[in-house]
Amino acid sequence: MTGQHRGTGNGPAEEPDPLGLRERVLYRDPAAIVLDKPAGIAVHKGPKGGLVLEDGFGALRFGAPRLPQLAHRLDKETSGCLVLGRTPGAIAALGRLFAGRGVEKAYWAVVEGGPAGEEGLIEAPLRKRDAQRGWWMVVDAQGGQPSATRWRVLGRGGGFSWLEMVPVTGRTHQLRIHSAHSGFPILGDAIYGRAPRTGARLHLHARHIAFTLEGRRVDVTAPVPLHMQAALSLTGWRPEA
Template structure:
């Protein structure tokens, strides 16, 4: 598996993570991003480290830091909400409004039967997602999501509980039907770096999105 590189300089790489590739080794074994980190040294002594997380199914822009100093600085930019993230997702239903903001705090719950998941909860951690409708066809809607916060499963829960329609293919917050994975793609990432030019990366729409009849939309 060749990983496409969307941005590269002396301290950062942004790769186009394929959907279905987890960052960490699954308990049951199998491929993960760790297998590729040595190949991503690209002449550097150190292997790069992921700065943030994308779910296993989520494809698109993933920032890797090429040294510990950069990792610390980029991680701080994410924590301070300075990183701009743009996602596109296909939701399993029609969305009536054109755009809006979902502010639902999230909390983690765990049961022996179902494992863990995130739920909207007043006492949870604040989570805010801005969204707008891009296109709809055949009972599905293409939505742009711009999360302000970076909670686990934030967009997935906000789609299901805030928009009222889960992401297509989501096995936890939806029916899991209609697609081979949860249809969420990290389409754009901008990370400021003070005096230096920002890290800017854009990932094209994946083939499984276009196969459903959706075309790439610019980030206007």
């Protein structure tokens, strides 16, 4: 990580931190925060309501006059690097970076089975399934939006593969549906894979993110979440020192 400030910083807590978000700050500067998002919590309010990550953003002010705001989103069940903007100018600039592919992103996934090769590109156009299914997506060669994902194998074992996945485009659920469409669904995926609808933990992690904002290079790697470690170990991953 470049130019980073980890953890809670100096001084007493400004506001209550019921979600423990200050301990999950991977990087902080005057313009941005990179948070290690936990799996299992949505980033913002949806039609079903309930507690969401944004409800804890008061704990991430660190003396700023405004609450930080999301610069992008991660699925509820996806963990890892999540970027927040701290000022109106930074939020606008981050929006341009994400829209213009000015952000480098890499995900780790444990998939069932795995691809035949060691690296490749998945190109499969995607569209929303229907209005009733909300964010659920389907592959549609005729009516879908162009969607592409690069992947490479980092390890194999136990009937699983450990992939690094880089989204070339940024469609909803892209990595999940591209994996399933290619014959190697992500472990724990209850929508596109073979996992049960209750109790499954998605093995998809936003491992790395990098961008330049207001002249500062931000380069952050999120630690592997506990719920992915056992399956990753089968594929050859070893805990970081």
